[in-house]
Amino acid sequence: MTDTKNEARPVTAAADNAVDVVGREHGHRTYLGTTLEREARAFSARAKDGDGKLPPSQSFVIADLEYAYDRSLYQGYKVADGKDAEGDIRWPFHTIACGCWMVLRFEPGSEVPKVEALTVIANDEADERVIAERLFDVLEQRPEAVFVTWGGESKDLPVLRRVASRHDLLLPPQLRDPSIYCRERLDLCRAVASRANFPHLPEYAAATGIPCKPTPSKAIGPLVESCAWPKVKDQCLADVLTTAMIALRHLASHAVISCHPTRSSLVLSEAAAKAMPASTFVRNSFAPWARAQLAASRLRGPVFRAA
Numbered sequence: 001m002t003d004t005k006n007e008a009r010p011v012t013a014a015a016d017n018a019v020d021v022v023g024r025e026h027g028h029r030t031y032l033g034t035t036l037e038r039e040a041r042a043f044s045a046r047a048k049d050g051d052g053k054l055p056p057s058q059s060f061v062i063a064d065l066e067y068a069y070d071r072s073l074y075q076g077y078k079v080a081d082g083k084d085a086e087g088d089i090r091w092p093f094h095t096i097a098c099g100c101w102m103v104l105r106f107e108p109g110s111e112v113p114k115v116e117a118l119t120v121i122a123n124d125e126a127d128e129r130v131i132a133e134r135l136f137d138v139l140e141q142r143p144e145a146v147f148v149t150w151g152g153e154s155k156d157l158p159v160l161r162r163v164a165s166r167h168d169l170l171l172p173p174q175l176r177d178p179s180i181y182c183r184e185r186l187d188l189c190r191a192v193a194s195r196a197n198f199p200h201l202p203e204y205a206a207a208t209g210i211p212c213k214p215t216p217s218k219a220i221g222p223l224v225e226s227c228a229w230p231k232v233k234d235q236c237l238a239d240v241l242t243t244a245m246i247a248l249r250h251l252a253s254h255a256v257i258s259c260h261p262t263r264s265s266l267v268l269s270e271a272a273a274k275a276m277p278a279s280t281f282v283r284n285s286f287a288p289w290a291r292a293q294l295a296a297s298r299l300r301g302p303v304f305r306a307a
Contacts, residue, residue: 057108058257059116059145060186061138061174062247063101064239065156066232067094068123068224091155092162096128097224100236101135102244102271103142111260113248115271120237124229132163139172147174150201150243151189188246205242208249211285212242230278237272238281244268262297265290 074093078085103116117138121131139147149156157175164171174184189198205212215223215235223231248264251257269290272282 058106059142060104060148060247060251061101061142061145062104062148062240062244063099063135063152063156064149064236064243065096065100065159066098066122066220066224066236067159068097069093069221070095091158094155094159096131096159096163098122098229098232098236099131099135100233100240101138102240102268103138103145104244106257106259111258112264112267113259115267118240118271118275120233120276122229122233122236124227128163129167129169132160132167133169135160136164136169136172136175139174140170143173145174146183147185148243148247149185149187149189150239150246151187151198152185153180153187153190157185186247188243188250192246192250201239201242204246208246210242210245211238211281211289213238214281214285233276234279234281237276237279238286241268241272241282241286262293266294 069089070093071089074089077093098121100118100120102118104113105116106113119134119138121134126134139145160175161171163169164175177184180187180190189201189204192204193199199207200217202212202217213235215231220232220235223235245261245265245268248257248259248261252259252261269282269287272279273287276282
């Protein structure tokens with residue numbers, strides 16, 4: 001989480017002290033107001049480029065997919081290839097069971113993103129062709145948007161390309177370049193790890209204090225096969241929210257975007273609650289966490305939490 005209070009501001013230390021004294025004299029509300037004003041001035045100064053101009057808006061489509069196994073086709077392959085067949089059901093036999101994607105736009109001078117769309121759709125509403133087609137439409141309509149995933153280059157992208165070729169769909173611009181280094185995509189798992197071992201999403205989220213999956217990773221397969229769609233959708237939405245928060249922090253720390261990650265978490269929480277009101281992950285985990293993060297960012301000095 002970015003701590004804007006420790007960053008340089010266009011005011012002097014004496015002026016800051018004077019404001020703090022006034023805040024203490026006129027109450028806590030005044031102190032918070034002046035603190036937020038200083039943070040806003042600092043954000044505006046950071047958001048401008050060297051010429052004093054605001055950068056253009058930036059868009060990101062953050063997505064996650066959950067899968068079922070096409071056991072029938074796999075068994076046919078296993079019989080045909082005999083002892084040479086792969087023992088595991090690998091990605092060519094994985095079919096899309098659920099998809100979730102969030103469209104974020106960062107406008108010049110704004111410290112939080114605008115959530116332009118948030119979609120959660122599963123096999124109780126559509127098959128994999130329709131799910132992929134809807135995702136492709138979102139990307140096609142926003143050719144400037146960067147497609148963001150967690151580990152997507154290893155599975156999501158191959159599956160989406162397989163779906164496109166099998167169902168005669170046109171790949172959107174972001175998915176056509178097979179290179180893992182293409183600028184139209186961002187695989188955060190690779191980006192945060194570089195040459196280190198690739199971490200799992202719940203592993204990295206736990207290490208960075210971000211809420212993650214309501215269901216253990218290996219339990220999602222049985223939920224898909226039992227058609228427990230509310231839980232599958234909640235898991236998929238949770239993965240997108242976690243990935244989105246990691247993306248905001250990563251992009252801000254690399255000076256790709258200018259934003260306030262803590263306030264942005266509340267924006268994501270509100271959008272998720274509106275898109276999927278029944279989400280237990282949003283209600284019980286992500287929303288309380290976002291509110292607590294924002295409250296903690298407004299306090300002075302160290303914040304001590306119970307173990």
